[in-house]
Amino acid sequence: MEYIFEILRYDPPQDKSPYFQEFLYSTEESKSVLEALMNIRNEQDCTLSFRYSCREAICGSCGMVINGKFDLACRTMVESLESDRIIIEPMPNLKIQKDLVVDMEPFWEALHKIEPFLHPQKEILERGHRIEEEEMEKILQYINCILCGCCYSVCPVVSRDERYLGPAALAKLYRLVKDPRDKRPFSNWSRVNTEGGAWGCDTIFKCNEVCPKDVRPADGIEALRRKLVVEKIKRILRLNK
Amino acid sequence: MIEHDILVVGGGLAGLAAALNSDPKLNVAVVSKVHPLRSHSVAAQGGINAALGNNPEGKDDSWERHALDTIKGSDYLADQKVAELMCQKAIPAIYELEYFGVPFSRFPGGVIAQRPFGGAGFPRTCYAADRTGLVILHTLFEQSVRKQVKFYNEWLVTKLVVREGKCAGVVIYDLTTGQIMPVRARAVIFATGGYGRVYLKTTNAYINHGSGIGIAYQAGVPLKDMEFVQFHPTSLYDKNILITEGARGEGGYLVNNKSKRFMEDYAPSTMELAPRDIVARAIQTEIDKGNGFENEYVQLDLRHLGEAKIKKRLPGIREICINFAGLDPIESPIPIQPAQHYSMGGIDVNLKCASIIQGFFAAGECACVSIHGANRLGGNSLLDTVVFGKIAGEEASIYVRGSGDTGLEEKILLDEALELKKRIEGWEKKDSALKIHLLLNRLKEVMSDNVGLFREKKNLEEALDKIHELKEQYHRVHLSGQCLRFSQELVNILEFESMLDLAEVIALGALNREETRGSHYRLDFKERNDKEWLKHTIVTQKDGQPLISYQEVDASKYKPKAREY
Numbered sequence: 190m191e192y193i194f195e196i197l198r199y200d201p202p203q204d205k206s207p208y209f210q211e212f213l214y215s216t217e218e219s220k221s222v223l224e225a226l227m228n229i230r231n232e233q234d235c236t237l238s239f240r241y242s243c244r245e246a247i248c249g250s251c252g253m254v255i256n257g258k259f260d261l262a263c264r265t266m267v268e269s270l271e272s273d274r275i276i277i278e279p280m281p282n283l284k285i286q287k288d289l290v291v292d293m294e295p296f297w298e299a300l301h302k303i304e305p306f307l308h309p310q311k312e313i314l315e316r317g318h319r320i321e322e323e324e325m326e327k328i329l330q331y332i333n334c335i336l337c338g339c340c341y342s343v344c345p346v347v348s349r350d351e352r353y354l355g356p357a358a359l360a361k362l363y364r365l366v367k368d369p370r371d372k373r374p375f376s377n378w379s380r381v382n383t384e385g386g387a388w389g390c391d392t393i394f395k396c397n398e399v400c401p402k403d404v405r406p407a408d409g410i411e412a413l414r415r416k417l418v419v420e421k422i423k424r425i426l427r428l429n430k
Numbered sequence: 431m432i433e434h435d436i437l438v439v440g441g442g443l444a445g446l447a448a449a450l451n452s453d454p455k456l457n458v459a460v461v462s463k464v465h466p467l468r469s470h471s472v473a474a475q476g477g478i479n480a481a482l483g484n485n486p487e488g489k490d491d492s493w494e495r496h497a498l499d500t501i502k503g504s505d506y507l508a509d510q511k512v513a514e515l516m517c518q519k520a521i522p523a524i525y526e527l528e529y530f531g532v533p534f535s536r537f538p539g540g541v542i543a544q545r546p547f548g549g550a551g552f553p554r555t556c557y558a559a560d561r562t563g564l565v566i567l568h569t570l571f572e573q574s575v576r577k578q579v580k581f582y583n584e585w586l587v588t589k590l591v592v593r594e595g596k597c598a599g600v601v602i603y604d605l606t607t608g609q610i611m612p613v614r615a616r617a618v619i620f621a622t623g624g625y626g627r628v629y630l631k632t633t634n635a636y637i638n639h640g641s642g643i644g645i646a647y648q649a650g651v652p653l654k655d656m657e658f659v660q661f662h663p664t665s666l667y668d669k670n671i672l673i674t675e676g677a678r679g680e681g682g683y684l685v686n687n688k689s690k691r692f693m694e695d696y697a698p699s700t701m702e703l704a705p706r707d708i709v710a711r712a713i714q715t716e717i718d719k720g721n722g723f724e725n726e727y728v729q730l731d732l733r734h735l736g737e738a739k740i741k742k743r744l745p746g747i748r749e750i751c752i753n754f755a756g757l758d759p760i761e762s763p764i765p766i767q768p769a770q771h772y773s774m775g776g777i778d779v780n781l782k783c784a785s786i787i788q789g790f791f792a793a794g795e796c797a798c799v800s801i802h803g804a805n806r807l808g809g810n811s812l813l814d815t816v817v818f819g820k821i822a823g824e825e826a827s828i829y830v831r832g833s834g835d836t837g838l839e840e841k842i843l844l845d846e847a848l849e850l851k852k853r854i855e856g857w858e859k860k861d862s863a864l865k866i867h868l869l870l871n872r873l874k875e876v877m878s879d880n881v882g883l884f885r886e887k888k889n890l891e892e893a894l895d896k897i898h899e900l901k902e903q904y905h906r907v908h909l910s911g912q913c914l915r916f917s918q919e920l921v922n923i924l925e926f927e928s929m930l931d932l933a934e935v936i937a938l939g940a941l942n943r944e945e946t947r948g949s950h951y952r953l954d955f956k957e958r959n960d961k962e963w964l965k966h967t968i969v970t971q972k973d974g975q976p977l978i979s980y981q982e983v984d985a986s987k988y989k990p991k992a993r994e995y
Contacts, residue, residue, distance in 0.1 A: 200913055200915070203913070230918065230919075231865065231867040234910075235909075235910040235917075235918075236910055236912060236913055236919070238915070238916035238917070238918065240468075241636055241637075242464055242468040242469075242470070242635045242637045243468070243470065243472065243473050243635040243636075244635065244636055244671075245473060245671045245672075245750060245754070246749070246750075246753060247472055247473050247561075247564060247746075248464075248468040248470075248472050248473065249467060249468065250465075264753045264754070286606065286915070286916065287915050287916045288916070290916050300575075301575055304575075304576075305572050305575055306530075306531065306569075306572035306575060306576040307531030307572070309529055309530075309531070313526065313529045314525065314529065315525070316525065316541075317525045317528040317529070317542060318528060318529075319539065319540030321536060321538070321539075321540050322535065322536040322537075322538075322543075325533055325535070325536060328533065329533075329559075332558070332561075333561070335472075335564065336467055336568075365531075368531065370531065371531075
């Protein structure tokens with residue numbers, strides 16, 4: 190099969206603006222978009238830049254927009270796109286560093302803001318926490334997150350409101366507060382009781398749609414909202430007593 | 431000039447463990463050629479060993495039994511005191527990970543679940559379904575956020591600078607800016623991982639070029655036991671993505687084209703759960719005998735485990751099969767073949783993770799303390815990273831606190847950086863059209879064809895000849911230049927030099943070792959020979975040439991026995 194890859198190129202500051210470059214790619218075998226990009230780089234233009242590592246959809250390096258769809262290049266098979274013209278763009282909502290490489294810093298900064306680590310009790314338990322599997326299963330969905338940034342870059346709120354933490358960070362926060370081992374106080378996680386936090390979400394669920402690991406981050410955001418409301422009510426009732 | 435007390439190179443599990451356990455009063459930083467979460471540790475699946483005794487079948491387990499299994503699994507090449515140290519430290523290490531937030535799978539009663547793994551006398555592999563590497567790496571990264579560890583991401587270390595037997599720092603290529611810079615450090619810890627991509631078929635990530643091991647070697651640090659290369663029995667056919675040993679631990683069968691569970695001919699008492707070297711050779715033997723499918727693979731059958739167990743315990747494997755092979759293991763057997771997976775050998779360090787260079791330490795897959803000997807047991811590599819990563823961090827801190835300033839002039843480091851800049855300009859100016867990816871592919875073919883599962887003199891000599899040819903060709907390689915920002919071509923050129931050295935050391939060690947031990951199988955020397963070969967291979971670079979010597983193995987406690995499974 191022969192394909193035309195239209196790849197967005199941009200090398201600031203030399204290039205004044207991004208542009209598309211066409212490459213011919215032919216293969217008789219089933220190849221991933223990542224394999225195709227590597228082939229194009231090796232055979233046609235060694236300066237083409239993109240990130241990759243594991244090639245098995247677990248490291249989260251190669252998120253990009255492939256024929257309009259946000260996905261990992263490594264797990265997207267070229268033939269599955271059912272088109273001989275394939276358009277490759279970097280993830281939006283993030284500044285392009287070079288070609289398909291984007292600056293993930295705002296994504297990581299948002300993650301850091303939620304204190305993305307377990308706040309356990311002070312003393313380490315000699316034989317570990319005892320938690321039933323059913324308890325862990327409640328957060329399993331969120332544990333699958335590989336922090337690829339697809340949800341962040343597709344999110345319309347992120348694109349218009351720079352305060353917004355984005356789906357991955359909020360889902361991570363929910364994963365942590367829902368963990369029976371996490372003892373962070375309400376004052377800590379209620380900091381997301383804002384428009385830049387849990388209430389910023391437009392609930393149009395683009396993040397759920399694009400997540401390559403089926404994390405469904407918006408489920409976490411909605412659950413976080415419910416938890417915030419419940420905690421607030423609890424507090425008011427306690428105050429009245 | 432950027433300066434640190436301790437510079438950790440590598441942001442995978444060993445690197446993060448090293449950084450987290452360095453003295454917080456010291457000025458510590460991690461340099462990584464990718465964002466830490468993109469490190470290959472993330473792809474580990476099946477689990478991490480510790481004799482917790484949580485499985486009802488594992489009540490009588492102990493760290494001593496774990497150590498004995500590790501030693502027997504290593505075909506007695508592991509240093510026994512070191513294996514014992516790791517197995518003893520395994521238990522608190524798991525509880526510490528749990529405390530940090532690792533979401534381990536659980537048994538009824540809420541204790542950490544444990545599954546059987548190859549070569550283990552008891553079910554002692556702790557796991558989080560089949561995404562154990564993912565959850566541990568993310569958890570340690572979270573801890574590094576908590577402790578505000580300083581990271582330099584997308585920096586490739588290209589040189590270890592040593593002066594008068596003392597570590598002075600490193601030279602780096604910053605992918606984000608395209609700049610070459612020296613970094614001064616009083617101690618450097620390498621946690622740079624394995625070299626899987628020296629082979630054509632490997633479970634390893636694309637980034638696993640193993641340049642860290644090569645850089646240490648070029649700086650005069652000896653490499654140990656490099657001929658011991660682990661081939662994982664079950665990688666997905668063609669794509670060679672890892673299919674965890676946990677799939678067999680949960681009860682999966684290996685089946686040939688006659689629908690026979692052929693492991694009964696090779697390891698009748700442990701069947702599919704024999705150690706990896708034995709299972710990998712059995713699979714390749716079946717394929718070579720014509721008992722495979724398309725002469726390329728055998729099948730791993732999970733169907734009898736049932737949908738519920740597959741979805742609960744092996745969801746990642748199912749996802750990989752659906753994504754990359756278009757099949758669902760609930761309904762179809764998985765086509766699998768052996769592929770390079772792990773390096774037992776590495777940078778020669780002692781049980782403090784210290785090398786012969788003062789201030790230079792190594793931990794994890796890039797290092798060889800020697801725990802895994804001639805064959806590593808599944809579930810021991812994650813353990814190795816957290817236990818020895820921690821030791822490296824602690825020992826480097828002790829070293830820095832006890833040593834004065836390096837006293838080295840910055841000029842030495844600046845000169846080294848300048849020299850690299852000149853080399854890069856040289857590659858840009860080369861008018862040959864020789865592209866690095868062609869050399870890379872050729873090297874992979876040479877290693878897969880000649881230094882694979884089965885080895886013999888003729889092939890190993892051929893490999894060395896071809897590696898030497900490639901070394902010649904490397905001088906003619908051309909860099910496209912123009913822009914050095916995010917230049918994967920430059921990364922490949924820089925790392926290829928190390929890959930050539932590693933390939934040479936692996937092939938040379940394999941050629942010299944005229945016996946069969948663990949993963950090193952010689953068709954022309956099919957028996958283990960303890961009298962002559964119960965010793966570590968040590969290779970040191972002298973004037974650009976590999977110099978081979980041998981070192982005693984600590985086999986003081988358990989006398990080597992025949993290895994039966």
